Amino acid sequence: MxxxxxAAGTSGHLLGGALAAILVGPWTGVLCIAVVLLMQGILFxxxxxxxxxxxxxxMGVVTVVVSYAVFRGLVLLLPRTxxxxxxxxxxxxxxxxxxxxxxxxxxxxxxxxxxxxxxxxLTAMVGVHVLIGIGEAVITMLTVGAVIAVRPDLVYGARGLxxxxxxxxxxxxxxxxxxxxxxxxxxxxxxxxxxxxxxxxSSSPASSPSTPPPAPTAWRRSPPTRASTPRRSRTPPRxxxxxxxxxxxxxxxxxxxASPASSASARPWPSAPVPSGSSAAARPPPRRPDVGAGHxxxxxxxxxxxxxxxxxxxxxxxxxxxxVVVVSTPREAVWAFALYAVLLGVVAGRARVPAGFLLRRxxxxxxxxxxxxxxxxxVPGEQTRxxxxxLSVPGLWGAWNVLAKGTLGVAASVLxxxxxxxxxxxxxxxxxxxxxxxxxxASFMIRYGDVITDEMRRMSVARRSRGFExxxxxxxxxxxxxxxxxxxxxxxxGERVHLAMxxxxxxxxxxxxxxxxxxxAQWTYAAALPLTALLICLLGWTL
Amino acid sequence: xxxxxxxxxxxLEVAGLAYAYPxxxxxxxxxxxxxxxxxxxxxxxxxxAGKTTLVLHLNGILTGGAGSVTVAGLPVGKxxxxxxxxxxxxxxxxxxxxLFMPTVREDVAFGPAAAxxxxxxxxxxxxxxxxxxxxxxxxxxxxxxxxxxxxRRVAVATVLAMExxxxxxxxxxxxxxxxxxxxxxxxxxxxxxxxxxVTHDLPYALELCxxxxxxxxxxxxxxxxxxxxxxxxxxxxxxxxxxPFGFVPSSVA
Numbered sequence: 001m002x003x004x005x006x007a008a009g010t011s012g013h014l015l016g017g018a019l020a021a022i023l024v025g026p027w028t029g030v031l032c033i034a035v036v037l038l039m040q041g042i043l044f045x046x047x048x049x050x051x052x053x054x055x056x057x058x059m060g061v062v063t064v065v066v067s068y069a070v071f072r073g074l075v076l077l078l079p080r081t082x083x084x085x086x087x088x089x090x091x092x093x094x095x096x097x098x099x100x101x102x103x104x105x106x107x108x109x110x111x112x113x114x115x116x117x118x119x120x121x122l123t124a125m126v127g128v129h130v131l132i133g134i135g136e137a138v139i140t141m142l143t144v145g146a147v148i149a150v151r152p153d154l155v156y157g158a159r160g161l162x163x164x165x166x167x168x169x170x171x172x173x174x175x176x177x178x179x180x181x182x183x184x185x186x187x188x189x190x191x192x193x194x195x196x197x198x199x200x201x202s203s204s205p206a207s208s209p210s211t212p213p214p215a216p217t218a219w220r221r222s223p224p225t226r227a228s229t230p231r232r233s234r235t236p237p238r239x240x241x242x243x244x245x246x247x248x249x250x251x252x253x254x255x256x257x258a259s260p261a262s263s264a265s266a267r268p269w270p271s272a273p274v275p276s277g278s279s280a281a282a283r284p285p286p287r288r289p290d291v292g293a294g295h296x297x298x299x300x301x302x303x304x305x306x307x308x309x310x311x312x313x314x315x316x317x318x319x320x321x322x323x324v325v326v327v328s329t330p331r332e333a334v335w336a337f338a339l340y341a342v343l344l345g346v347v348a349g350r351a352r353v354p355a356g357f358l359l360r361r362x363x364x365x366x367x368x369x370x371x372x373x374x375x376x377x378x379v380p381g382e383q384t385r386x387x388x389x390x391l392s393v394p395g396l397w398g399a400w401n402v403l404a405k406g407t408l409g410v411a412a413s414v415l416x417x418x419x420x421x422x423x424x425x426x427x428x429x430x431x432x433x434x435x436x437x438x439x440x441x442a443s444f445m446i447r448y449g450d451v452i453t454d455e456m457r458r459m460s461v462a463r464r465s466r467g468f469e470x471x472x473x474x475x476x477x478x479x480x481x482x483x484x485x486x487x488x489x490x491x492x493x494g495e496r497v498h499l500a501m502x503x504x505x506x507x508x509x510x511x512x513x514x515x516x517x518x519x520x521a522q523w524t525y526a527a528a529l530p531l532t533a534l535l536i537c538l539l540g541w542t543l
Numbered sequence: 544x545x546x547x548x549x550x551x552x553x554x555l556e557v558a559g560l561a562y563a564y565p566x567x568x569x570x571x572x573x574x575x576x577x578x579x580x581x582x583x584x585x586x587x588x589x590x591x592a593g594k595t596t597l598v599l600h601l602n603g604i605l606t607g608g609a610g611s612v613t614v615a616g617l618p619v620g621k622x623x624x625x626x627x628x629x630x631x632x633x634x635x636x637x638x639x640x641x642l643f644m645p646t647v648r649e650d651v652a653f654g655p656a657a658a659x660x661x662x663x664x665x666x667x668x669x670x671x672x673x674x675x676x677x678x679x680x681x682x683x684x685x686x687x688x689x690x691x692x693x694x695r696r697v698a699v700a701t702v703l704a705m706e707x708x709x710x711x712x713x714x715x716x717x718x719x720x721x722x723x724x725x726x727x728x729x730x731x732x733x734x735x736x737x738x739x740x741v742t743h744d745l746p747y748a749l750e751l752c753x754x755x756x757x758x759x760x761x762x763x764x765x766x767x768x769x770x771x772x773x774x775x776x777x778x779x780x781x782x783x784x785x786x787p788f789g790f791v792p793s794s795v796a
Contacts, residue, residue: 423645500635501653503632504628506653
C-alpha cells in the first residue's frame with residue numbers, strides 16, 4: 001500500500017511478492033496478494049476492479065514467480081548456510097521489482113489505451129522500480145534474516161533436523177523403535193489456506209498502526225509528502241514497514257486506463273479500523289442478523305435503506321456491471337457521463353448516503369487526479385492553447401477519460417462499501433462463486449485484522465517503552481526484525497488456528513453455514529443501475 | 544501405569560507415546576494414560592513438560608512418533624480421523640485461535656456443519672450448545688467484541704456442539720477473572736462428558752477433578768486422587784508444582 005508516483009504518469013510501490021514467495025511459498029504467495037488486491041479494489045477502488053487482472057498478473061504472479069525462481073536458484077548454487085538464504089532473498093527481491101515493471105510495460109504495449117509512448121513508460125517504470133527494488137530487497141533480506149534466526153523451518157530452503165526418538169524408562173533414556181516418517185506438525189497440510197495463507201494478508205492491513213494515535217497516516221504518508229519523496233529514504237518508516245509480504249503488495253504500476261489510484265489511501269484498511277484497537281465494544285449490536293454481525297469498517301455507514309437491505313451479491317454484481325458499462329462508454333459522449341453521475345446520485349439518495357460523506361470518500365482519488373492532469377502536457381499530438389498554455393488535444397481527452405471513468409468507478413465502489421458490511425461482502429463474493437480459497441482468506445482477514453493490529457501495537461509499545469524511536473535508515477534493521485517477529489507470531493497463530501480448525505473437522509473446504517439468497521425482485525432492483533447505465537452507453541455509441 | 548480403568552472401553556487410552564518435533568526437540572518420552580468414561584482428570588505439569596504435545600496427539604494432529612492413542616476403542620490414525628476429531632473436543636488456550644469464524648453462531652456451527660449437519664437441525668445444535676454455556680444471546684456477535692471470559696465459554700460451546708466423547712481443555716482458567724473462572728467451573732461441572740483438563744491452576748484442578756496425573760519430562764510421573772497428589776509436598780516440589788500462597792488442599796477437601 002505504499003505507492004510512489006512514477007514519472008510519465010504511472011506509479012510504483014513496494015510489492016512484497018518476493019517476501020511472500022520466500023516465506024510462504026509461491027502458491028500461497030500469489031493467493032495472498034490476489035486477495036489483498038481484490039479487497040482493495042472493492043473497498044477502496046485502489047487499483048480498481050477493472051485493473052484487477054493486470055494487477056494480479058503483474059504484482060502477484062510475476063513478482064512471486066520471478067523472485068522465487070531467483071531465490072531457489074541461488075539457494076541451490078550457494079553453500080547451504082543461513083547467510084546464503086538471506087543473500088538469495090536480497091537478490092530475489094531486487095530482481096522481482098524491475099521484472100514486474102517490465103511485465104507491466106509489456107502489457108501496456110499490448111493493450112494500453114493512452115498515448116504515452118512505450119519507451120517512455122519502460123524507462124520510467126524500470127528506472128524507478130530499480131530504486132524501489134533496492135529498498136524492497138533490503139527490507140526483504142532483513143525480514144527473512146529475522147525469521148530464519150527464530151524459525152528456520154518457516155523459510156524455504158532451511159529446514160529441519162531429526163534425531164532418533166528416545167523413551168524414558170525409569171529415568172533412563174533408551175532408543176525407541178524407529179518411527180514412521182513424520183509429518184511436520186503445524187505447517188502440515190499444503191492445502192491449508194487456513195494456516196499459512198491467511199496470515200500475510202491479514203497482517204498486511206495492520207501494517208500501519210504502530211504509533212498509536214495518528215497511526216494510519218504515520219507511515220502511510222500523506223499525499224503531498226509522498227509526492228515529493230519518490231524514494232522512501234526521506235521519510236523513515238516508524239513502524240515495521242511490512243510485517244509480511246503481501247502487506248506491501250498493493251497495487252502495481254496502475255494501468256493508466258484503469259481506475260484511480262489511491263496511492264495515498266488515507267483511509268485505514270477496513271479490518272484494521274482503529275489502531276487503538278477495540279473501540280469495538282462500544283459499537284451498537286448488529287441489527288442485521290441475516291448476514292451475521294459483520295465487522296463494521298470505516299467506509300461502512302450504518303443505516304436502513306432499500307440499498308442496505310439488498311443481498312450483497314446482487315450489489316456486487318450491479319457495481320461490477322456498472323463499472324464495465326462506464327468503462328466501455330466512448331469518451332466523446334460527455335453527456336453520458338453526466339447521466340451516470342445522476343444515476344449514482346439517485347442510488348446514493350436511496351441509500352441515504354449524504355453527499356458530503358460520498359464526496360469526502362472520493363478524495364481517495366486525488367493522487368490519481370494529479371496523474372491525469374499531467375497527461376495534457378506529456379501526450380504528443382495536436383496542440384491547442386488554453387489559458388496561454390500549450391496542451392495536447394489527445395492528452396486532454398485522455399485526462400477527461402481517466403477522470404470521468406475513474407471518478408464514477410470510485411463513487412460506485414464507495415457506495416457499495418458504505419452500504420454493505422464487510423462480512424456481507426465476503427458472503428456475497430462466496431455466492432458469486434469466487435474461488436473458495438480466496439473467500440476463506442478474505443474472511444480470515446476480517447476475523448484477524450484486529451487481533452494482529454493489537455499485536456503490532458503491543459510490539460510497538462514495547463519497543464518505544466525501551467526508548468526506541470525510528471529516526472532513519474539505520475533503524476530499518478530494528479523495524480525489519482519487528483516485521484519478522486510479527487510474521488512469526490502471525491504465522492504461529494495461523495498454525496494454532498489451523499489446529500483448531502482441523503480439530504473440528506476442517507478438511508480443506510469450509511462447511512456451508514450461511515447461504516445468502518436473493519429474490520427475483522431484489523435482483524431486478526439491483527439490476528436497475530447497470531441496466532440503465534447500459535442503455536445510456538448504447539445511446540452513447542449510437543448518437 | 545497405575546491409573547484405574549473402570550470401564551471396559553475407556554474414553555481415552557494412551558500407551559508408550561513418544562514424539563519429537565521436526566526441529567529435533569523431543570517432547571514425549573513414553574506416555575501411558577487411561578481415562579475412564581465420565582471421569583474428570585486433571586493433567587498437571589510444569590511448563591515444557593509436554594502437556595500440549597500430548598493433547599495434540601489425542602485427536603491425531605500430531606502423529607508419527609512411537610506408541611498409540613485410542614479413543615473410545617477407536618485407534619487414532621488416518622483411517623478414522625474424521626470420527627476421532629468429532630469424539631475428541633479440544634478447547635485451546637487462546638480463544639482467539641479457537642474462534643476463527645466471523646460470528647459466534649458461525650463458529651459454533653463450524654464443527655457440526657463440517658460433519659454434514661444443515662439447516663434447522665444445525666441451528667438447533669448451535670442453540671443448545673450456546674445455551675449450555677449461557678451465551679445464547681451473543682450468537683450474532685463477532686468474537687472479537689466479547690470479553691475474554693465470554694470468548695472462553697464460546698470456545699467450550701464450539702466443542703460441545705460436536706457432542707464429543709471426551710472434552711480436552713488446555714488451561715481453561717488462564718487469564719480469567721475470578722467470577723469468569725467460577726462461572727466456567729459451574730458449566731464444566733454440569734457437563735456429562737469425560738473431561739481431561741490441562742492446567743497449572745491447582746485449586747481449580749482440586750475443585751473440578753477427583754483424579755490428577757502429573758506429566759513431567761515427557762512421562763507420567765504420578766497418578767492418583769487430586770487431594771492426595773496436592774498434599775504430597777515432596778512429589779510436588781520435584782515436579783515444579785506449587786500451590787498458591789495460603790492454599791491448603793486438605794482444608795478444602
